[in-house]
Amino acid sequence: MQPSLLRQLLVWIVLPLIPLMLINGWLASDNARASADRAFDRTLQASARNIAEQITVEGGELVVNIPVAALAMFDPNFQDRVFYRVGFAGASTITGYHDLPLPKPLPDSGELSLYDTHYRGEALRVVAYSFPLYYNGAHHQMLVQVGETTSARQALASRLQRDSLLQQLLLAAVVVLFASIGIHQVLRPLREVGRTLEECGGDPALRLDESAVQSELQPLARALNQTLEKLEEQLDARQRFVADAAHQLRTPLTLLKTQAELTAREADDARRDEGLAALVHSTDQAIRLANQLLALSRAEPWQAQQPPTPLDLARLAREVCGDFVAAALAKGIDLGYEGVEHAPLAGLPVLLRELLSNLVDNAVRYSPAGGIVTLAVATTDAGWRLSVQDNGPGIPLAERHRVFERFYRGADTSDSHGCGLGLAIVAEIARVHSGSVALTDAPGGGLIATLALPASG
Incomplete structure (x- = not known):
């Protein structure tokens, strides 16, 4: 049994949505990670610049003050760890974690460099900021690094991805709902045609209103009307044939009966033989008429439908x-x-x-x-x-x-x-x-x- 047209149309609408949702989900995952990275990278950059602004030379001595705000701006709701290092570019460390991995290559003066690395067994996102500083009678290139573990940004990316997928699922559900309602409404004329044929199918004079259906269904309605017209013509022809056959067979059959009765009552042998000969002649006429009626019936439209x-x-x-x-x-x-x-x-x-x-x-x-x-x-x-x-x-x-x-x-x-x-x-x-x-x-x-x-x- 063929599935319903409504179900088939819905399947053809939903099936293309599945690969589109998968592709969109993959893109949403990338976008979520990129969005989370942008948000947390701004915090890292701000922290590095804030620390760099607190590096000064006082009385010929290099003074580094790590402001609390530079490290407190990270999300406190997650147990992410923050690492920092302040030193000379490619040289000694002044303060912080001396073994914090350096970027390759080092950023140019006044530039920021973001990179991913592993430190102490954890994934780390690090920003490196290079800037010039005049100290001890010479120009030095300073390097500030601030790194953070990635738990918070991964959690933010997961939340953004989950919200995006939920929105897509909700949108797909709305599409399916409205598609179902729309298809149901669009198929209403077709159901009306089926109901009309079911209720009035026995009437050969039935004709469908072609203007009551959509343009795509009008050829179907037109073909049904043509079929109904041919059916009406065939039924009319059949009725005429049956009426003609009944009329034409009545006379020879009545004559046969009359001749048989007269011959049965005839006492004279010669006249009985003559009656029997007439009876045979009338029988031949009836047989010929029946044969020709059968031949005419085979040539009628409802019979002559065999392939040539x-x-x-x-x-x-x-x-x-x-x-x-x-x-x-x-x-x-x-x-x-x-x-x-x-x-x-x-x-x-x-x-x-x-x-x-x-x-x-x-x-x-x-x-x-x-x-x-x-x-x-x-x-x-x-x-x-x-x-x-x-x-x-x-x-x-x-x-x-x-x-x-x-x-x-x-x-x-x-x-x-x-x-x-x-x-x-x-x-x-x-x-x-x-x-x-x-x-x-x-x-x-x-x-x-x-x-x-x-x-x-």
Whole structure:
């Protein structure tokens, strides 16, 4: 089962936030350490300058007073230790910790140098301040160093990093919350569409309001409306087909029943045999009608949805000719095929065979004894042209547009076996294959039924 769309959208929003938060957390950690270093480095620098200001020469003697404020400015809430040294640059120590590590290189006169080192087993941050001093008849370069252990600055960096991460988590939670609310609101039209389909799904006349959904969903609503339109058309066609079939089957079935009852009451053997022959004839008509109704049903939109398969139209035409050889010989009709050897296309073989059978059956049925029926397949620029030509009575021009209607039979037809479905089946199958069918007069009399099919089927 697919997860909900809301959950998927939230996942795609939250997932990119995770690496971004990790990167931001790493940057926040660096920024926190840098901020803590800047804050504590200022204290170190101020302390070194304060001590340097208290170094004087009095009566020819060098006097160093370490002010209490210079060492008291460090954070008393942490047990950090402070170390200092005052001496000549690169030389002897005057006061303080004589083994405090020197910076490399020594800072220039009037400059400050910050560096990290280890002293007495602890990490130490040290500032060194170099300045000139005239003493004992000569200019000397003095060096003041002040160092502090790093517990306080590490604690400050951790607190800044923790506060930054908490802010990020809070921001991410707010983003997810508002994203959830926003996505829920955005998906409301889609839920409305689903509710409408669920409540009114049985109504083929249902149409969705495309303007009620976002522009990205309008193609979906449009496609659903088109599907509903096709469904309504198919349901209407099915209802018409069922009504037509019921109407057309009622007459032959009633006739069969009547003939059977009359034949059963007939005492004369000759008349009984005559009734039985009529019964067989009516049964044949009912069977033919049922078969053609089934063929028409297969050509209906709701049935003809199978994918097309490759076939050879010329070969299929020759096979259909073979199927009607016996019927043609019984009437002395010259039935033959002429045209290309192969005509490849993609289509539905069962329906195309039914189409050809109806055309050839009509041609043989309506051609006079000793007539000629020719089935031909030729190539065209657009695809293939299949034609069935006979020398029968033809169809009046005024009726040719109506003979493709279901159950229509010409006013002057003398065939009692037809039921007016043959050419309707032909037209329906041609439509399924994106083709067209036309009726024209044959040279010298008769009719030509021409089917045009695209090469792709």
